Amino acid sequence: MSIYRIFAIVLRQFYLIRGSFSRLFPLFVWAAVDMVLWGFLTKYLNSFVPSGFNFVTALLGAVLLWDFFIRIMQGVTMAFFEDVWSRNFLNIFATPILISEYVSGLIFSSIATSTIGLTVMLLIVGLFFKLSILVYGLTVFPFILVLFLFGISIGIFGSALVLHLGPAAEWFIWPIPALISPFVGVLYPISTLPAWMQFVSRLLPPSYVFEGLRTIVSGGQASMATLAWAACLALGYIFLAYLFFTRIYQNALRTGLIARYSAESLS
């Protein structure tokens, strides 16, 4: 693996974001809007309950972490889409770059862009709603790690899907977090769900994060063993997503799709 080539992919993303307000703006603005909206909603809900339970800690913190997951996923797919939009696959894949380097470049780009989003969200919830992420204790770090790993896996999977189905398949990627969210219990306990949905929840690493978060809010301790299992699960998904990406890429090499990507399919 060449760090030099991985850096080239990250640098490309930096150049694009630096030179484009329309790329810089979405890195934090929707996350900021979400924080403001949920911040006021949770403050309003607090006015109905006696002191002791804090909706800000229970819901706003969960929404912040979920938004972080979305930023991570979109960080990977957005970096990939830049090559789709500029029809750059032939130029990129005819260089010495390895697929592992290309995917690593997408991941590092995502780390950089989602850090901006996370920082803005933390500032807003801290300044306006008096929520410090450290209220969840040191467990917040495994929470973030699990969501980061799962976000990466979904980002790689989504990119592979677009590589296979063509540029118009972008449509499939944007709703993925919305499709996952009912199963992972961002806003409610998993026990609320019917049995078959609970089964799906157990397969999704974010479920363990949000269950853990609720346990902490209600005065308990999140199980580190459970979070370790969630992290392993997320790592497994990264492995499977990378395998999927490489299979799709190999198929594109066989069919000639890389060289004629704008045609979307070769039929």
Next chain:
Amino acid sequence: MNILSVTALRKAYAKLTAVDNISFEVNRNEIVGLLGPNGAGKTTTINMVLGVLEPNAGSIHIEGLNIATRRSEAMLRANFSAVYTPLPGNLTVSQNLNIFGRLYGVKNLPQRIDELLKQFDLENFRDKKCGVLSSGEQTRVGLAKAMLNSPHLLLLDEPTASLDPATAREIRAKIRNFATQGEGGVLWTSHNMYEVEEVCDRVLFLSHGKILLEGNPKALPQQHGKKTLEELFITVAREPLTLGRE
């Protein structure tokens, strides 16, 4: 040692054999023209040499490195420019060269970029986005990208197609100079037979995925009873069965 060695290369799609068992070499300091009508298999061949299209059979070696097993190393020694793959239009000339220079592992990159901007008369466009350049200027940027790593194998797919005659002549001279002075070899496709005659040391005529003729572009027309290379090209395109590989 050959710069490029292609052996029994074949690429077939469901109902079409795009490249049919072709073999050829490109030697050091040699410019080889890959000629043929549209759909003859030229771009398919170039894509396979670049490693972005997997052949059904055959092998490709760049300076002895098999691209099926050592693609990344092989591509460090190669580069390409094609009229149909402009560099991203939302990045400036220098940003594109900076990114591709890193992808090709170029040492002393800022200095190399300066040299190429000067060589291809692009200094005034350094901070211009590639998307706003004329097609001729974009072609020159593509050629500068292709020269970034001082490749030993340069693949050029209709490199002068969108250039005015004066600029095309300059570019031909630069590429000719690249091939004769340095360590490189060039595989060149073009539909401009006068250009091919002027630049190429050897040509391969492709038709329906097969190499039909091979030889010196200046001598080949006479050998087949034609006055010019263009006349020979038209015969290859319209009546390939009247000709055979010699």
